[in-house]
Amino acid sequence: MSDYNQQMIEQFRGNFLKEVESNVEEGEWVKMCMQCGVCSGSCPFGPHWAHPPQEIFMMIREGEREQVLTSDSMWMCTSCYNCIVRCPRGLPITHIMHGLATYAKRLGLAPKEQPTAKFAQLFWDNLTKTGRVNELKLGLALYFMNGFSEGIKTSLKMKDIGLGMWKTKRLNPMEMVGGHSCKDTKGLQAILAKAQEIEDAKIGRSGA
């Protein structure tokens, strides 16, 4: 991973804007920002962003690669799409934030222990295994993602919810074994593998 990071640093010779344009989902939009700040003001998690979107765009233009990619700001995106609908320049900000987050993760620069980063990975693994999300496994995995003792605490904290959900048949312990799934999981996984391969090739991550 980190040699991938090195590889990218060399390839783009410190031109971070160009790197973002070619490697980050919807990255070619970054240059269109006119620094009005409406995105930053529209974010429901706003106060939790060390660097709000419009500032991140400016940092990208100023080449502050390290600060941007190691920041946990992008991970604060709740995908509410407020920024997108209000942006006077039509930047797909939500997707750019997702893209930056993903890219940072691939480069191995995403902050360790970033809960959303972990959850996102769990979610992905969970869904790709069977093609459908298994909420119970996902839930438990989530609670235990910070180690066993942490997990016990969280599960206890969450047990009432679990109970409520179970009582109302909106959660089923039997899910632990079997549970929902696509039939053609092989096919699905083949598709995902292929897609990943194409994408990796595109962003110079072949073999990585």
Place this chain on the structure above:
Amino acid sequence: MSEAKIGAYICKGCGLGDRLDTSQLVTIAEREGKAAIAREHDFLCSEAGVQMIRDDIANEGVNRVVIAACSRRAKTDAFDFDGVCINRTNLREGVIWVRPDTDEDRETTQEMAADYVRMGCAEIKHMNPPTPNEKTDASSRILVVGGGISGMTAALEAARAGYPVTLVEKSGQLGGVAAELVKRVPERAPYADPEDTGVAALAAEIEANELIEVCLNSTLARTSGAPGCFSADIATESGTTRTENFGAIIQASGFKPYDASQLPELGYGKTPDVVDQMGLEALVRAAGDGPVKRPSDGKEVERVLFVQCAGQRSQKEGHLPYCSGHCCLTSIKQAMYFKDRNRDIDTEILYTDLRTPGAPGEDFYRSGQQKGITFVKGVVEDVASSGNGAKVKYKDIILDETIERDVDLVVLATGMVPNSGVDIEAVSAPNVEGAEDDAGDNGGDSVEIPVESILNLTYRQGKDIPQLKYGFTDSHFICFPYESRRTGIYATGPVRRPMDMMSAIEDATGAALKAIQAVENAKLGRAAHPRSGDLSFPSFRKEGCTQCKRCTVECPFGAIDEDEQRYPQFNESRCRRCGTCMGACPVRVISFENYSVDTVGQQIKNVDIPDEFDEKPRILVLACENDAYPALDMAAQSGQQYSQWARVIPVRCLGSVNTIWVTDALNSGYDGVVLMGCQKGENYQCHFVKGSEMAHYRMSKIDDTLSQLNLEKERVATYEVAITDIERAPGLINEMAETIDKIGMSPFKF
């Protein structure tokens, strides 16, 4: 002009009949006003009423028409008769609408109306219909000074309308600054890419146009005359001079790029790799289709940084206090020079406020971003030579960080300095023109102004067009942007205000129209704006003249020169008919056929002055017809009231007020005098630019006269009144009434 025969017509409509004893007014018109015919009518502006007047003009030989009805601002289309003098005695807005309809007020209201009828008849007795002084031999040829984009456009557009043009250009080629540009900011949708400057095409079209004569390497050695009959000596470098006549002049003398060597703090001079925008155009032109090289060592430019507002929008000594308007777009265009050659070249634009207005501007900005130009809100802290290009330190205002950049080239967006010739008011400010000094303080002198004259006018008041601010020759720049203070001479392009090529082309086309208009006006002996169409013009009695020169000094339009015997020499087609000369003349020898010391003086004399014990004071109100008088009209319309003692006389401009009117009024027993003119000073609204200012200056001297008469100085008040002062204007009259209440009646009643 045949014997004056007055017809007075008193209207009974709009409540006049109910509120006034109109038959008494008829009698007054006949007995005191010496009206040959006096009639009342129920509805004077109706077909029948107007026909009645027409018949009297046709059959009875009436040639002086007094219409005692509504304000001169109403029903103009109805009361529009040829070949006669018309007086609009204002009984509606001027009397019944500003007085309460009560029994105790009836008497004074009637007295008001009676006085106005007297005044109307008195005025018209001394009016003559102006006889147009047509100049059939007036020249239609238009002189364009300057061969840049503005000048070329003006010349071509005038020629396209069928007018012959002589274009005088100082240098050896047409095109001016635009000719030095590689490309221009786009003028056409989608406003995405730089366009050809069009200079070559324009020049070719001019060469090809047989109506246009081009004089290169030429300047104006001497310019005299007036619209329709300007005479200019066109001098060539080779020393030959020829004289030609012109109908009008367009000054398109353009601008000089600001001298960047005054900006060492931005690195100019420290390294050749810091250039101004014109410097960059030169580099790009030198590069042809190839890569742009940096001046220091010819290395290909890979990183370039543009600095906006270089030495502009700044009160610092030697900087330009204004924004030059075009620089943001120009820098975007110049960054595109690089991006269009090679997308990988880093182009960064450092700005504080990016100014790309309208649809063309904002589209071009977006296109610049599209092409990968980086925009940074920031301010330069330091530019130094790095031995390898330049090292720029700047504050990124968004990130609130100081950032260092090594770049191959720094481009300074410096501003425009108008090429407006001699600042005649700085050279010799007549002691009366106090206001100009503040204009100076506001940066007027922080802008270096070239000393050589552009026009070399032989005008008494100086060689060039007066300037407004920062050396720009602008005038009434909001409503009437073309009105310079030299009739028939129109400034256009960046000499008027900073502007980009697109506005310069619009501006020059408009200026061409104004020049054409000046020619047509001169042919018919018609006044130009704001008294467009006025056929009257001032004349003076040489016998009486003491050669004091006040008229020649005070004319806001430099219309009056001096002849060899030092007598004033009126240049009619330069005159705007404001009457400031008439107001200035201490011996009262200047007058218009239909506006003179008498037409007003006689109105003042003919007001009935009750003796002291009647407790009926009289207040003379001299109101500028442009703003104060309409304000009083609208006050009446909106139900405001003012003192029954007031007698209002509209004047063309407060500048036309001759102090004799004030002293005569006081001598003959008026208790107070109120003068209402337009705002003066830097943001003047006076339509004759200096008239109101002159009046205020003259009135500031009236105190001596008052003390001689030993009258309280509160009896004369001079105000700046705006057309919107609908409450204030009547209020000022009422204040005077109260003042008189306090200090008592004038002792000068007989």
Place this chain on the structure above:
Amino acid sequence: MSEVIATNQTILVVGGGIAGMTAALEAAECGKQVILVEKNPSVGGRVGQLYKYFPKLCHPKCGLEINLRRMKANRNLRLLTMTEVTAVTGEAGNYQVSLRTQPRYVTENCTACGECARAVEAEFDNEHNFGLGKRKGAYLPYSLAYPMRYVLDPRIIGTDDATRAKEACKYDAIDLDMQPQETQITVGAIIWATGWRPYDAARIQPYGYDRFANVITSVEFERMADPHGPTGGKLLRPSDGKEAKNVAFIQCAGSRDRNHLKHCSRICCMATLKQTTYLRDKYGDDFKASVYYIDIRAIDRIDDFYQKVRADENVSFIKSKVASITEDRETGNPVLNGVDTEGYHRYSNPHDLVVLAIGMEPSVPAGEFPVDVVLNEEGFVQQDEANGAFFAAGCSSDALDVNRAVQNATASALRAIQVVNRVAGTEV
């Protein structure tokens, strides 16, 4: 309406705002025959609704008065009010134009004495004040209205008010049977000066113009500041009539925004700077103005006005496009939410009143022109050969301030003159 005489040497000017008046007057004062049509009952357009001009802070009515006088004095100029162009055929130098004139119900007999207005009871939103305040069903559009003649609102025709008005008129100036009139004229050139309209603020949803009483537009604020406007010059907030002393100005309200108007409307920055001076005029030192902006566009020589306002410590500038406005239910204060981008500071600022510096869009939208013309993406008329002798003047050509509109209108007048001179084969 008496027969209008026009030939292919006549210039038709459409729109009686400052641009149209200027174009018409400049052409007429060059000796050309001009017909000026205006769809409203009186000329003056937008400038008639302005309290002051930037940067001189002088009064638009002042210049308007001069232009009206020029108009009254000029016999080359024929004005048709309440008239619109319905169709145009032909080509440069020879256009056939169809005009429709709506009934005014008041004839030339009107002396503007105002008796009809006193007689009528029905009231309607006052369009001159953008719906703030009412006017009678018989009315004079505004103090400087020209022609200085009253109008009957078509909505009272057929009601008792109409008869009341008619009976009140001593001069038989009211004709209730007036019908719309169609007129055909021939002209040589057309100057299109239909101007601009304020963008519909309700469409800028995050600002809740349609939900919060104390969010108004800059054009409404301008009317409020006018001593002859709906509030007699008091700056009162609509919800409770309380004096607005802490006022927020939001720039680019509808402008520079692909969700609304793509273009920059150019005037809004200067208009806001001007409007902050209204607050100082009214309250002396006892006010607070906050300007939320992206870029302050005080272009060219008049940037010094910006510098002057900037020096006023009661006026603050925040580089931020406001994200949303919410309302404090208790106080009725609009609360502005967003981020000051200069160094990243979040804010939630309550204000007494919010003024949206509303953008300008062309009055005539693409597709509603009576003839094919080349427009740009933003709907402004392009200067293009293909347009023949159809020339835009003023804000139909771009978002312009008054002096640029006048400049552009004067230029258009010459372009039109070039055509009719060609037609006349004039050789000077």
Place this chain on the structure above:
Amino acid sequence: MAKKSYSFYPGCSSQKAASASNYLTSVQSMCDVLDVELNEIPDWNCCSASIGYAGGGELPRLALSARNMALSEQAHPGQDIVATCAACWLATKETQERLHADEELMKETNEALAAAGLQVKADQKVRHMVEVLIEDFGYEELGKPVKKPLEGIKIAGYVGCQTNRPFGIAGESFENPKYLDKLVETLGAEPCENYEKKVQCCGGALAFSEPEKSQELIKGIIESAYDNGAELIVTPCPVCQMNVEVYQDQINAKYGTKFKMPVVYYSTLMSVAYGKSLKEAGLDGQVIRAKQLEEIAKK
């Protein structure tokens, strides 16, 4: 009215014994009444919602939705794809938009799908159930089957994010959509028109990873509902429903509030109003029971 048929994409949360199973129940009851046939897309897969991004990149994510569309095209040609879950709808519609905007992407996606012998045109209309109700029926039609008007209940319409932005329902504004209020009125209940938080984000998927931050938002959403006198919150989104309903105890514990605000689906309201039983309306799926609705359902 003739039977209407749609290609149905239920999504993970609607599965049996999953967090929004009651949503599906009520949707089915609602559809019976309206004579709507929902043909489930065979072997559909998860859309990866708006959280899968950090695991799968751009193309894999698009491929997921593309597969669903491909299957739908095979199984139910000519039918519109209808989703009941905001995230499912959004992900699918977004994918469709991106594929049509970018030929390259379309090519690559099909290349990926080929790995399972599939290919996609992405030409079926992708719609949210609410769109179907409003556009294919309209409030008047929806009002006709009402047997038990929900009289006297004050309901806050909580639209949330993804049903509203970036696509939203035609004719509605992003900041103040009114369709839930109109629907509530249609069913005889009373809407809270000035409910400020109707489009406030609930934290979405981050309710799991950032519980404190999310619950702060959820608190606001419920508080404002109470302030507006609401007895119920109605929503069109399973994530919103779950987040706003199930964390109330935790929020009460943390903030000392006494929230007990039932949060139901529009389809629940409709089923009840249409006279369906408590079970059919999915009311048994309420963690916080909607007593008033139960009363009506029992009548």
